[in-house]
Amino acid sequence: MRIRIVDAFSARPFAGNPAGVVLLDADAFPDDRYLQQIATEVNLSETAFAHPLPTGGTADWALRWLTPATEVNLCGHATLATAHVLHTTRTIRFATRSGVLTAATDDSGTITMDFPTAPLTPVDVPEAVATGLGGVEILSAHDTGPQVGDLLVELADEAAVRALTPDFRTLAGHGGRGVIATARAENPAAGHDFAARCFFPAVGIDEDPVTGSAHTALAPFWAPRIGRAALTGLQGGARTGLVRTELRGDRTLLTGSAVTVIDGELLAGG
Numbered sequence: 001m002r003i004r005i006v007d008a009f010s011a012r013p014f015a016g017n018p019a020g021v022v023l024l025d026a027d028a029f030p031d032d033r034y035l036q037q038i039a040t041e042v043n044l045s046e047t048a049f050a051h052p053l054p055t056g057g058t059a060d061w062a063l064r065w066l067t068p069a070t071e072v073n074l075c076g077h078a079t080l081a082t083a084h085v086l087h088t089t090r091t092i093r094f095a096t097r098s099g100v101l102t103a104a105t106d107d108s109g110t111i112t113m114d115f116p117t118a119p120l121t122p123v124d125v126p127e128a129v130a131t132g133l134g135g136v137e138i139l140s141a142h143d144t145g146p147q148v149g150d151l152l153v154e155l156a157d158e159a160a161v162r163a164l165t166p167d168f169r170t171l172a173g174h175g176g177r178g179v180i181a182t183a184r185a186e187n188p189a190a191g192h193d194f195a196a197r198c199f200f201p202a203v204g205i206d207e208d209p210v211t212g213s214a215h216t217a218l219a220p221f222w223a224p225r226i227g228r229a230a231l232t233g234l235q236g237g238a239r240t241g242l243v244r245t246e247l248r249g250d251r252t253l254l255t256g257s258a259v260t261v262i263d264g265e266l267l268a269g270g
Contacts, residue, residue: 001265002266021085042068048082050064061082073097076243084111109257110257117250118148118217120217126174128173132170133153161181177202191232191234194218220247
């Protein structure tokens with residue numbers, strides 16, 4: 001079984017967010033326990049598993065995403081990585097837990113994905129989040145709905161986002177998938193409109209370098225505040241990547257590049 005490691009939301013190796021990608025020849029997924037064992041062994045924020053579907057249906061591939069600890073409902077960077085591995089200039093349709101998602105690759109290899117926009121609901125800041133983020137000033141907090149499952153918190157400035165040193169054990173206790181911390185860019189001339197970092201200790205990921213699914217919430221949060229539907233987000237701490245977003249009502253386009261860094265063979269059978 002062939003397995004690749006792909007750096008997503010980056011045009012160069014060792015940046016962006018690495019994802020495992022396993023393309024299966026069979027017409028069904030192996031046992032769930034075996035998939036989880038592979039994802040745990042790969043030990044990246046997500047490993048994507050995909051198998052081809054019969055022609056003439058609503059999707060071309062079935063796609064699932066697993067963290068080292070559990071399966072998730074939506075993952076952007078591993079979807080981008082899978083589309084990159086499939087290496088086609090036509091639009092690919094993936095059947096997922098979040099419905100049919102599409103990924104279109106242009107001649108340069110840049111990939112644009114069509115994802116559902118996350119609904120944002122203002123909420124009070126949970127005590128576990130306030131404490132887990134070290135008591136930093138939080139300007140607002142929004143629930144992102146069940147599909148994404150995160151709490152989005154707005155901080156005063158980009159420097160505050162960069163300086164975060166969370167208590168991950170405390171953050172894990174607030175419920176939901178995790179926390180998105182964001183602020184408007186200090187200098188838009190630097191090439192991004194907003195900055196973000198994402199923390200998911202509850203699903204086995206302390207910090208995710210670049211989270212496509214989080215941008216389905218970041219796009220509707222920042223678009224009305226900045227006054228443009230098309231924006232660029234910079235995400236990450238030590239390791240960063242760029243996500244171009246375009247808000248289209250109940251859909252959000254996510255655009256980025258990817259590069260394969262490891263191509264190998266999985267020897268253990270299920």
